[in-house]
Amino acid sequence: MKLWTGRFSKEIDKKTNDFNSSIPFDSRMYKEDITGSMAHATMLGATGINSKEDTDKILNGLQGILDDIESGKLTIDPEAEDIHTFVEGELTSRIGDAGKRLHTSRSRNDQVALDDRLVIKTECDKLIPKLEELITILCKMAKEYSHAIMPGYTHLQRAQPIVFGHHLMAYVEMFLRDISRLNDAKARMMSQCPLGSGALAGTTYPIDRNMTAKALGFDGPCMNSLDGVSDRDFFIEFASALSLISVHLSRFAEEIIMWCSWEFKFVELDDAFSTGSSIMPQKKNPDIAELVRGKSGRVFGDLTTLLTMMKGLPLAYDKDMQEDKEAIFDAFDTVNMCLTAFNPMVETMTVKTENMRHAAASGFINATDCADYLVGKGLPFRDAYKCTGELVALCIKEGLTLETLPLEKYQAVCDLFDDGVYEAINLERCVSQRTCIGAPAPENVEKRADEVLGMLKK
Numbered sequence: 186m187k188l189w190t191g192r193f194s195k196e197i198d199k200k201t202n203d204f205n206s207s208i209p210f211d212s213r214m215y216k217e218d219i220t221g222s223m224a225h226a227t228m229l230g231a232t233g234i235n236s237k238e239d240t241d242k243i244l245n246g247l248q249g250i251l252d253d254i255e256s257g258k259l260t261i262d263p264e265a266e267d268i269h270t271f272v273e274g275e276l277t278s279r280i281g282d283a284g285k286r287l288h289t290s291r292s293r294n295d296q297v298a299l300d301d302r303l304v305i306k307t308e309c310d311k312l313i314p315k316l317e318e319l320i321t322i323l324c325k326m327a328k329e330y331s332h333a334i335m336p337g338y339t340h341l342q343r344a345q346p347i348v349f350g351h352h353l354m355a356y357v358e359m360f361l362r363d364i365s366r367l368n369d370a371k372a373r374m375m376s377q378c379p380l381g382s383g384a385l386a387g388t389t390y391p392i393d394r395n396m397t398a399k400a401l402g403f404d405g406p407c408m409n410s411l412d413g414v415s416d417r418d419f420f421i422e423f424a425s426a427l428s429l430i431s432v433h434l435s436r437f438a439e440e441i442i443m444w445c446s447w448e449f450k451f452v453e454l455d456d457a458f459s460t461g462s463s464i465m466p467q468k469k470n471p472d473i474a475e476l477v478r479g480k481s482g483r484v485f486g487d488l489t490t491l492l493t494m495m496k497g498l499p500l501a502y503d504k505d506m507q508e509d510k511e512a513i514f515d516a517f518d519t520v521n522m523c524l525t526a527f528n529p530m531v532e533t534m535t536v537k538t539e540n541m542r543h544a545a546a547s548g549f550i551n552a553t554d555c556a557d558y559l560v561g562k563g564l565p566f567r568d569a570y571k572c573t574g575e576l577v578a579l580c581i582k583e584g585l586t587l588e589t590l591p592l593e594k595y596q597a598v599c600d601l602f603d604d605g606v607y608e609a610i611n612l613e614r615c616v617s618q619r620t621c622i623g624a625p626a627p628e629n630v631e632k633r634a635d636e637v638l639g640m641l642k643k
């Protein structure tokens with residue numbers, strides 16, 4: 186039975202009903218829909234708009250529906266137009282006329298605007314712990330590998346020495362920002378409750394919007410009924426935050442894929458998180474990391490869907506907006522799934538510190554430190570840079586490294602060099618001296634990892 190009986194003389198066409206329906210995806214919001222309805226019904230009772238008797242019936246009826254859906258006793262009718270219609274119809278079939286009084290002073294437009302917010306809050310509360318789990322894994326690994334020297338790269342060329350723990354902690358900073366972005370978006374979303382905006386123009390009933398807003402965890406009611414029903418900024422903000430999480434996961438995945446290659450062999454994935462080839466017996470492939478990298482495209486697509494859906498819509502509600510849910514659910518589900526696979530994959534990978542150390546030994550990544558050594562002897566940095574460049578060119582020509590280049594050759598380029606240069610370019614020293622804030626000295630890495638672990642505990 187459709188909600189709009191009266192005006193119409195025919196049932197909706199069957200296939201059109203399927204096209205129009207959102208029940209295949211909005212049934213996911215049954216709990217939030219019922220929670221919103223309970224707050225609305227309680228307010229209708231408190232303001233005297235509905236009688237106490239009807240209010241009690243409605244609240245008990247809604248609770249019964251919720252319990253029955255959760256226990257599996259009640260299945261959501263796939264033929265219903267949407268979750269709002271289903272719950273109201275079920276309520277009326279259970280408690281009769283009182284059920285028909287639930288929708289007084291409300292529209293599905295403010296109802297869905299509310300449900301959208303509540304369901305995203307639920308999703309957020311599921312996702313943030315997964316990010317925290319990843320951060321915890323990375324901090325622990327960073328402490329374990331705070332002395333594992335590896336080349337840091339720019340332009341994918343070996344650049345300067347760092348430790349593996351420092352590299353991991355870079356991702357920790359990204360994921361911390363991701364959590365803060367989700368929390369910001371959540372706080373903004375929960376600042377204004379749309380319930381009471383009605384279809385678009387509020388209502389003439391003496392409703393108490395502060396009461397419903399508070400009961401549902403909002404700071405207060407929204408201040409414009411048109412905006413209340415037509416705003417989906419919060420979905421776009423979340424899709425954007427999720428897109429950034431995907432960017433971070435994808436970059437990390439790309440590095441892991443690279444590190445797994447024979448060219449790098451900095452890490453090896455556990456067999457439980459790797460796959461083989463159907464034809465090449467030797468293969469061990471990082472499919473999981475590749476999928477995480479690949480799935481980022483879906484999430485960006487979801488963001489684009491939402492932006493495009495909204496950009497030409499006249500105020501207030503338009504049915505286009507029904508498309509919001511599949512996009513945002515897909516974005517949340519995708520990121521959630523990625524983290525479910527990614528976290529244990531990272532946690533169980535074997536770190537080949539000897540290969541990292543070996544890679545750090547070539548590529549002249551201590552050249553900056555060699556120049557800094559000359560600066561310590563009084564030479565201006567630009568001159569020290571030039572001398573060191575000449576030394577590197579000489580090493581390349583003679584097949585040597587800065588470590589194996591004889592002192593006479595150093596002194597032929599600049600007479601400020603003495604024996605101390607070998608100590609100055611020692612990789613362990615190059616890293617341990619990088620103690621300025623945010624730099625890769627092992628003690629810095631360990632301190633920051635502890636700080637973050639402490640923050641998470643709180």
Ligand code: ARG
Binds near residue numbers: 266267293294504508
């Ligand atoms: N299923 C709809 C949606 O998700 C609910 C709101 C319907 N409102 C309307 N005026 N048709 O957007």
